[in-house]
Amino acid sequence: MRLHVALSFVFLLSACVAPRMHGQAELNSLGLSCGLALGELFQDESEKRLLFVVAPSATPAQRSCVIRWAKRHRLKPVIVDKIEFKES
Helix, strand or coil: HHHHHHHHHHHHHHHCCCCCCCCHHHHHHHHHHHCCCCEEEEEEEEEECCCCCCCCCCCCHHHHHHHHHHHHCCCCCEECCCCCCCCC
């Protein structure tokens, strides 16, 4: 019984831990393993819980790969699939 309570307490504490910043090398490796180009995945220091995916032509399989990894690491994926640049 005490072990069960202790494990429950540890689980609750682990849910409160803020996500860590993943290095750009780690994110580049993930991106390449999911079929994305270098630099298409990044985290912002001010919003560590978010994993940005800037890949306008990402396939559903590529997106799914990143989403699964993000969820395992307690991150929320933000997928930017359309970018428009306005000319001055």
